[in-house]
Amino acid sequence: MALARHGARVAVNDSNTEGAERVAAEIVAAGGEAIAHSASVTDEARVAAIVNAITMDWGAVDILVNNAGILRDKSFAEMDLADFRLVVDVHLMGAAICSKAVWSGMTARRYGQIVMTSSSSGLYGNFGQANYGAAKMALVGLMQTLAIEGERHDIRVNCLAPTAATQMTDGVLTPDALAHLAPEAVSPGLIALVGENAPTRAILCAGAGHFASANITLTEGVYLGRSDDAAQRVADLWEHVTDRSGEIVPSYGFMQAERELRKAGLGSPVTVAP
Secondary structure (H helix, E strand, O other): OHHHHOOOOEEEEOOOHHHHHHHHHHHHHOOOOEEEEOOOOOOHHHHHHHHHHHHHHHOOOOEEEEOOOOOOOEOOOOOOHHHHHHHHHHHHHHHHHHHHHHHHHHHHHOOEEEEEEOOHHHHHOOOOEHHHHHHHHHHHHHHHHHHHHHHHHOEEEEEEEEOOOOOOOOOOOOHHHHHHOOHHHOHHHHHHHHOOOOOOOOEEEEEOOEEEEEOOOEOOOOOOOOOOOHHHHHHHOHHHHOOOOOOEOOOOOOHHHHHHHHHOOOOOOOOOOO
16 A cells, blocks of 8 residues: 555555455555455466566566565474475565566666565564574575675665564454554555665664664674684683674675685685686
8 A cells, every 4th residue: 555655556466366356456446556466475387477467567567575474383392394394485485486576577677676574583583483583584685695686787675574463463462562563654664665765685674663774793703713722712702702892784795704714814805716
């Protein structure tokens, strides 16, 4: 609804046909333009067909919001691995399948905005959500790499970590809390992540009208070399290894190796051998 109010034509997909049609009808009734589709995001062929249909109707997919998700909460001791796979399949593979379906078109047009729906359960952990947390943190890794690869094509990729009252939070939070956590309070964050001046590689946490940025950082650390007592020294110097003063947000993953090699005395430029 928020995207439509900001002028987007919205293709609504849901594994439940009725749900997708209801939302599309609400957008049209409010004066917007929308069409409904129904597919599981894990169905690669169906997702590709939907993207092709949207492209035929409207010319392109400019924005992709990977928001599909399910819960199968249990403690890890009690969790069936089939439920672990299912949650990872929907959240992670679903996002990868949908992103792959729009990627070539965005690359060719040199324009695109993709948002992954992450979660604080992935960023920081949550009891009973090993499957959900693993999938949600994996989406951060997917976002980081796609943002790097997409930068030269002006494709911006971000994560939104919402706290909102949805079918997935029914019975989890109190009615008073749910009243404050309306999905509408998260939507402005999404709009900021897909606008013309959107950032890239951001993790935006949003809920109840509050917005904050999460970051994966790297401390300065301590160089210990390869001495026989290095393991004991890591333990002994743990406070210094984890000291967060001067920590950085690496602009790419190989920065870790570059810094490690510099600390080890390698003076020449570090290159990656394919």
